[in-house]
Amino acid sequence: MAVSTIYSTQALNSTHFLTSSPSSSTSKQVFFYRRHQSQTNRRFNTIITCAAQQTVVIGLAADSGCGKSTFMRRLTSVFGGAAEPPKGGNPDSNTLISDMTTVICLDDYHSLDRTGRKEKGVTALDPRANDFDLMYEQVKALKSGIAVEKPIYNHVTGLLDAPELIQPPKILVIEGLHPMFDERVRELLDFSIYLDISNEVKFAWKIQRDMAERGHSLESIKASIEARKPDFDAFIDPQKQYADAVIEVLPTQLIPDDNEGKVLRVRLIMKEGVKYFSPVYLFDEGSTISWIPCGRKLTCSYPGIKFNYEPDTYFNHEVSVLEMDGQFDRLDELIYVESHLSNLSSKFYGEVTQQMLKHADFPGSNNGTGLFQTIVGLKIRDLYEQLIANKATAPAEAAKA
Amino acid sequence: MMSATASHGRAVMLPSPSGALQHQQPSIGSDMFRLRRKEPRGLRLIVAATAKYKGTKMREEKLSEMIVEKVKEATEVCEADVRSEECKVAWDEVEEVSQARADLRIKLKLLNQDPLESFCQENPETDECRIYED
Numbered sequence: 001m002a003v004s005t006i007y008s009t010q011a012l013n014s015t016h017f018l019t020s021s022p023s024s025s026t027s028k029q030v031f032f033y034r035r036h037q038s039q040t041n042r043r044f045n046t047i048i049t050c051a052a053q054q055t056v057v058i059g060l061a062a063d064s065g066c067g068k069s070t071f072m073r074r075l076t077s078v079f080g081g082a083a084e085p086p087k088g089g090n091p092d093s094n095t096l097i098s099d100m101t102t103v104i105c106l107d108d109y110h111s112l113d114r115t116g117r118k119e120k121g122v123t124a125l126d127p128r129a130n131d132f133d134l135m136y137e138q139v140k141a142l143k144s145g146i147a148v149e150k151p152i153y154n155h156v157t158g159l160l161d162a163p164e165l166i167q168p169p170k171i172l173v174i175e176g177l178h179p180m181f182d183e184r185v186r187e188l189l190d191f192s193i194y195l196d197i198s199n200e201v202k203f204a205w206k207i208q209r210d211m212a213e214r215g216h217s218l219e220s221i222k223a224s225i226e227a228r229k230p231d232f233d234a235f236i237d238p239q240k241q242y243a244d245a246v247i248e249v250l251p252t253q254l255i256p257d258d259n260e261g262k263v264l265r266v267r268l269i270m271k272e273g274v275k276y277f278s279p280v281y282l283f284d285e286g287s288t289i290s291w292i293p294c295g296r297k298l299t300c301s302y303p304g305i306k307f308n309y310e311p312d313t314y315f316n317h318e319v320s321v322l323e324m325d326g327q328f329d330r331l332d333e334l335i336y337v338e339s340h341l342s343n344l345s346s347k348f349y350g351e352v353t354q355q356m357l358k359h360a361d362f363p364g365s366n367n368g369t370g371l372f373q374t375i376v377g378l379k380i381r382d383l384y385e386q387l388i389a390n391k392a393t394a395p396a397e398a399a400k401a
Numbered sequence: 402m403m404s405a406t407a408s409h410g411r412a413v414m415l416p417s418p419s420g421a422l423q424h425q426q427p428s429i430g431s432d433m434f435r436l437r438r439k440e441p442r443g444l445r446l447i448v449a450a451t452a453k454y455k456g457t458k459m460r461e462e463k464l465s466e467m468i469v470e471k472v473k474e475a476t477e478v479c480e481a482d483v484r485s486e487e488c489k490v491a492w493d494e495v496e497e498v499s500q501a502r503a504d505l506r507i508k509l510k511l512l513n514q515d516p517l518e519s520f521c522q523e524n525p526e527t528d529e530c531r532i533y534e535d
Contacts, residue, residue, distance in 0.1 A: 088520060206499075213465060213468050214465060215472040227475075
């Protein structure tokens with residue numbers, strides 16, 4: 001990705017003209033030159049063109065529609081500001097925009113609308129229902145600082161609506177079923193996350209989601225999950241091997257024979273060796289730790305909290321896994337846990353707790369899902385800042401030459 | 402033409418839940434999750450965001466109806482062959498509309514205002530932007 005382009009030209013007393021870069025109307029051009037009346041040995045002047053912003057692209061894969069509001073809101077909140085749908089446009093737009101981030105729903109790249117999929121006999125999970133060429137072109141364009149007219153898939157009508165204009169943001173998040181499916185799109189991602197919900201938890205969540213609806217019953221919810229499973233396993237699940245971070249959500253091990261799915265065991269699987277990403281750890285990197293914070297200093301109510309940290313391999317990659325089983329009851333439990341975690345990329349002591357409290361009414365605020373989503377948010381902020389700092393120094397160095 | 406600024410909420414006075422009830426609050430992936438805090442005794446004021454514009458109300462109803470329809474359809478189609486493509490697609494449609502229905506509910510709750518709010522500020526004359534009266 002070209003961030004800054006450096007042009008060398010003859011001295012300006014020649015008739016050489018530079019045309020402006022065609023890439024972005026938002027690019028600013030900075031001219032440095034010297035005027036020489038006399039002959040000079042200096043052969044070239046340097047003109048530095050910098051794009052007004054450098055877009056960092058994050059991919060988020062999960063099977064719960066594009067209203068992954070909680071994860072997105074936690075993420076955008078780390079950067080400050082609330083993410084909202086584009087004002088004044090199509091009210092059924094799936095896009096969310098905040099000061100720093102724009103979140104695009106990959107359902108907008110469906111090549112087949114609901115009727116089309118029915119005719120062809122493909123589910124939305126099937127790659128045949130999605131236009132990966134367009135997805136690649138547009139994500140590439142946004143990453144290079146070029147605005148795009150992105151289609152809108154209307155989930156209410158099941159139709160493809162007229163496109164909306166998306167300006168290149170500082171941080172672009174693409175969320176949906178297939179962010180890491182296409183190899184070209186994968187290469188554009190600076191960081192990728194896969195939300196891996198186990199079958200039992202998925203079932204419990206969908207019951208919570210759907211039981212209030214007239215049309216649904218336990219049987220229909222179950223049948224829907226089962227019918228989608230083959231396509232899910234074939235097309236969506238394999239993407240997790242490419243993710244830099246996987247958040248795995250499983251039923252708790254703290255309550256024997258628990259089938260209510262209320263207490264969760266959440267594992268944050270972090271790939272080692274990813275540029276600008278340093279995994280969170282407990283006590284000592286690369287060691288294996290099992291930690292129950294509840295005891296003399298901290299009293300927890302049943303079933304308590306248990307942490308685990310260990311190195312592992314995941315699809316032939318070295319990973320570090322931080323695991324939390326149980327739930328937080330009180331503020332002091334949260335801060336106590338935070339003070340024992342390392343490499344959080346927080347900017348001040350208690351930042352994780354503060355972020356969690358800010359969204360205390362979001363689902364997952366008292367367990368590992370909220371905690372790890374918040375931590376991933378801080379990691380993304382850290383990655384963004386490092387990437388930007390890195391790109392800023394590179395052209396400065398080249399200009400010295 | 403009303404210019405709407407405040408969210409259209411219904412104030413509900415509820416007696417505070419007893420200690421036992423508090424512990425039964427669901428704590429995963431659901432709308433009613435809370436980080437447990439000591440609730441003060443007495444009445445609790447809850448302002449729940451509900452649909453303010455006709456357009457949102459229409460979407461809510463339409464999606465709920467579609468769920469009923471599509472579940473029925475899927476059940477019928479799958480009777481013939483539960484592994485057929487038609488069966489898969491039918492249940493995928495059920496999932497799509499169920500999620501869309503839930504997303505609308507979540508939007509209303511998290512935004513604490515009607516999702517059509519900004520659209521209706523710009524287009525108050527459309528049918529969708531008529532204020533919904535119960």
